[in-house]
Amino acid sequence: MSPLMGYFMLGSAILIIVSMALMLARLIGGPTLYDRLLAVNSFGTKTVLFLCIFCFIIGRPDGVDIALLYALMNFIATIAVLKFFNYRALDVTLPRGRTGGNTADGGDAL
């Protein structure tokens, strides 16, 4: 990678960090829980992109594995937080084979 392309990657990483910092404002000042969850999800996606670009900048491509792990963990964390705030517990068996209907305990499958 030529040094010019390195500077271009560095500028892209700085712009992604600026975008993450702006997303933190919505995370702190979001009026509802779902605004904060949306901000966390978007923040995680931007973290994955920043990790990939950063691995290219420092020339060690091993960190893409960490980025892959972070992408999966971000999705699982979002679903787990949604389930917790819907049922107020995590050890609830979700109903299967139905979409959108209300269940017996008043909750709903995610």
Added chain:
Amino acid sequence: MSLIFAAAAEVSQAAETASHIDWWSVVSKVGTVVSMIAGLFFILAGTIGVLRLPDFYTRLHAAGMTDTLGAELILLALIFQCDNLQMVLKLLLVAFFLLVTSPTATHAVAHAAYRAGLKPLLGEYRAPELEEDAP
């Protein structure tokens, strides 16, 4: 300005060393720059939309789609810069999982908010006033 001179020197040096033009190098650099700039535009537009839009559902609309497309474009820009097959496969795997999980998470957040009774901000749409001087 010095960066432009450096780019011109790099291009002229590459033209002197190789008798024919290395087309793959040109294509990979142009593809990297174009798709990286497009991806950064989408990411920043989505962030500004999340900050400025008035309602949860409109913010979700701004963030969900632009994050998916911007992430795919930036990963495509990185794939153009790879030099071995292993990195290409890893980045394709990251792109595939982001493409699957990001809309799913967006849908889950929207569905949970709707089931929890969060009302969208509704109002009458008013068309802008027309100029009456046209016949």
